[in-house]
Amino acid sequence: MDKNTEIQVIQSFIRSMCNVFSTLTEKKLVPRGVEQSDTLVVKVSGVVVIVSFSGLFSGRLLVSMPKELTGIIYKGLGGENPSDDDLLLAANEFGNMVAGNAVTEINNIIKGANIRLSPPSSFIGDDLVFFNFKMSAHNILLDAENLTIRLNVALREEK
Amino acid sequence: MIQELAGITQGVLATFGVQIDDVKFLKEPMHKTSTPLCVIVGIVGKDGERKGVFSFEYQQSFAKNVLQAMLGGYEVDLFSEMGISALLELSNMLGGNMLGVVAPQAVTTPPTAVFGQNMKTLLNVLECYKMVFIMQNSSFSIGISIV
Amino acid sequence: MSKKVLVVDDSPLVRNLIKKALAQSSDFSVVGEASNGKEAVELAQKLNPDIITMDVTMPVMDGLEAAKAVLSKDKNVKVLLLSAMGDEDLLSQAAKIGIRHALQKPFKAEQLIDALKKLLEE
Numbered sequence: 001m002d003k004n005t006e007i008q009v010i011q012s013f014i015r016s017m018c019n020v021f022s023t024l025t026e027k028k029l030v031p032r033g034v035e036q037s038d039t040l041v042v043k044v045s046g047v048v049v050i051v052s053f054s055g056l057f058s059g060r061l062l063v064s065m066p067k068e069l070t071g072i073i074y075k076g077l078g079g080e081n082p083s084d085d086d087l088l089l090a091a092n093e094f095g096n097m098v099a100g101n102a103v104t105e106i107n108n109i110i111k112g113a114n115i116r117l118s119p120p121s122s123f124i125g126d127d128l129v130f131f132n133f134k135m136s137a138h139n140i141l142l143d144a145e146n147l148t149i150r151l152n153v154a155l156r157e158e159k
Numbered sequence: 160m161i162q163e164l165a166g167i168t169q170g171v172l173a174t175f176g177v178q179i180d181d182v183k184f185l186k187e188p189m190h191k192t193s194t195p196l197c198v199i200v201g202i203v204g205k206d207g208e209r210k211g212v213f214s215f216e217y218q219q220s221f222a223k224n225v226l227q228a229m230l231g232g233y234e235v236d237l238f239s240e241m242g243i244s245a246l247l248e249l250s251n252m253l254g255g256n257m258l259g260v261v262a263p264q265a266v267t268t269p270p271t272a273v274f275g276q277n278m279k280t281l282l283n284v285l286e287c288y289k290m291v292f293i294m295q296n297s298s299f300s301i302g303i304s305i306v
Numbered sequence: 307m308s309k310k311v312l313v314v315d316d317s318p319l320v321r322n323l324i325k326k327a328l329a330q331s332s333d334f335s336v337v338g339e340a341s342n343g344k345e346a347v348e349l350a351q352k353l354n355p356d357i358i359t360m361d362v363t364m365p366v367m368d369g370l371e372a373a374k375a376v377l378s379k380d381k382n383v384k385v386l387l388l389s390a391m392g393d394e395d396l397l398s399q400a401a402k403i404g405i406r407h408a409l410q411k412p413f414k415a416e417q418l419i420d421a422l423k424k425l426l427e428e
Contacts, residue, residue, distance in 0.1 A: 023412045052201035052268030060271055078322035088281035093319050097411050100390025104410065107393045117391070118201025118210055118268050119285070119304075125278030131243045132271050156269065207391070208368060284316065285365050306365050 001057055001136070001157040009106055010034055010138050013061060013153050016102035017142060020094065021149075024076035029144045037137040042130040042152050046070075047087055049095030049122040050130070053103060055115035059155040060132060061099050063091075067124070069147045070094075088122045095120035164257050165290045168301060171253055172292075175228045183291040190287035190304040192216050192280045196237075198250035199282060201268035202258065202305055209262050211305025212283045215250040220297035222246060243272050253301065261305060308332060309426065312355035313339040314346040314372070315388065316364040320411065324359055324388075327415035334422060343367025343375075350376045355383060357422055362389040362396065374403045384425045388413075 014031050021029040044064040051061045067087060074082040074090035082090065096119075103115045135154040142149045165182045172179060194216040202211040217225075222237055226245050235242045247270045254267045273280075283304040292299045311334050313324045321339050328334045338353045340346040344367045350358060358376065362369040373385045387400055387408035397408060406428075409421045 020412055023414055050199070050271055052199075052203075052271065054201070054203050054266050054268045058269055060269055074319075077319040078326045079319060084279050085281075088279065089284070089317070089319055092281055092284065093317055097390045101392075101410065104392045107395075116203040116205075116207040116210070118203050119212055119283045119306075121199055121212060121280070121282040123273060123275060123278050123280050125275040128273065128275040128278055130271055130273055131247065132269060133244050133247055135269060154269070207395070208363075210363065306363060306368070 001155060005057075005110060006136070006155060008109065009057075009155060010140070010153055012102045012105045012109075013098070013151060014140055014142075016098050016105065017063070017149070017151055020097045020101055021073070021144065024094070025072050025144075026076075027072070027144050029142045029149065032141045032143065035139050037139045037152065040132040040135060040137055040154060044128050044130075044150060045126045047091050047122065047124050048128055048130070049091040049120050051095045051099040051120045052118045053099065053115050054118075054158065056110070056113045057115070057155055057157050059135060059153065061095070061102075062130060062152040062154075063095055063098065064150040064152070066147050069144065069149060072145065084124050088124060091122035092120045095122065160260060161288055161290060163260050164301070164303070165292075167256050167260065168253055168290065168292065171256055172225070175225065177225055177228050177294065179292045179294050181293040183293070185289040185291065187287045187289060189281065190214065190283035190285060190302055192282060192302070194218055194300070195276050195278065196222060196272070196274050198246060198270050198272045200250055200254040200270045202262055202265050203268060204262060204265045209265050209305065211262070211285070211303065213250075213254045213257070213267070214282050214300075214302040215253065216300040216302070217246065218297045218299065221294060221299045224295065224297065225249065225299075238274070247272055257303075261303060308335045309356040309422075310335060310337040310353065311422070312337060312346065312349055312353060312358045314343070314358060314364070314369065315361035316341050317361070320361065320388075324418065327418045330415050331419045334419070343369060343372030346372045347375045350383065351379065354380070357384045357386065357425060359386050359388055359418075362387060362391070370399060370403065373400075373405055377404055384428070386421055386425055
């Protein structure tokens with residue numbers, strides 16, 4: 001996958017994260033920077049949502065955030081006093097919107113991309129570990145309300 | 160259809176010399192997992208209308224037995240790069256084989272393995288069909304939810 | 307007199323979000339909600355809404371199929387498509403069944419209300 005396309009894709013995911021988060025919560029999400037990850041192992045605690053996709057290239061979006069931040073998103077979606085099951089639903093919805101918005105932009109700017117999404121899957125726990133293989137990954141940390149969201153995007157070209 | 164999928168799964172496992180003793184079928188209102196170790200494979204239709212999730216839930220004892228069979232009798236650490244890669248590969252193979260029955264016009268997305276000792280999950284808000292394969296006091300489940 | 311709105315989305319969170327948004331305007335009142343396309347078609351016949359907010363990807367029957375079924379029975383009902391995806395393919399499929407208005411999720415309350423008002427002006 002050529003570097004320029006990869007950068008465009010990552011930037012779309014970052015923009016989408018920031019826009020979706022601020023639309024739902026009316027709070028600003030600030031990216032710290034992008035780093036290429038040399039490992040496809042992601043270790044996190046809290047709430048995680050993954051959305052996989054396929055098309056001209058395929059991959060996986062992973063968003064990891066503390067429960068408190070997911071609670072803020074849940075409130076933005078119109079709920080109060082969330083249980084863990086509610087946080088899972090909120091994370092699913094959030095992941096769906098972030099991926100959907102990003103992929104809409106990607107499909108519009110990269111000719112023939114035709115990226116389609118699988119349903120979001122969410123997880124809550126301590127010491128969660130996610131593994132992928134044969135892909136290149138990028139880590140982005142974003143800050144809001146003194147809390148941090150981690151965005152990890154793994155990509156590979158489809159033949 | 161679910162019986163056919165169970166047959167396909169048993170066929171794939173048999174190529175690695177893994178024999179299943181029994182299969183049970185379940186239906187759940189939402190797609191969740193109950194084991195600490197699972198692999199998730201997404202399903203996407205070529206026009207984006209069909210979408211779903213395969214889940215492959217491995218009890219550790221089952222995973223170790225299957226890995227040993229896949230790697231020609233060698234014992235390998237389940238959580239090593241080789242061990243997890245082999246599980247990802249197996250899940251990918253199973254998903255690909257079942258796809259022809261579940262959604263012939265669809266493709267699968269790259270597999271993701273997840274490990275979390277006491278994790279709660281919500282893999283899909285749709286109802287889920289599960290096949291539980293039992294072998295030598297250990298088990299392995301495949302869940303399918305698709306719109 | 308406020309316009310009757312039927313809210314259709316498989317996510318209870320999104321349905322809640324839409325209801326809360328519409329509660330901010332006296333121009334609209336939510337008369338029912340459905341969690342899939344089939345329910346939407348049944349409720350539309352029963353409740354005769356002026357507007358339907360319709361999610362696209364839903365189990366049992368998707369939003370485009372449901373919209374087509376509803377519009378074949380009542381050409382006067384207005385449909386606003388809501389989706390996390392907003393690509394040209396979806397919009398052209400929607401245009402083929404007479405839907406020209408869509409809003410991408412997420413949206414602020416004002417954006418939803420504005421979109422519904424534009425729909426009614428048509």
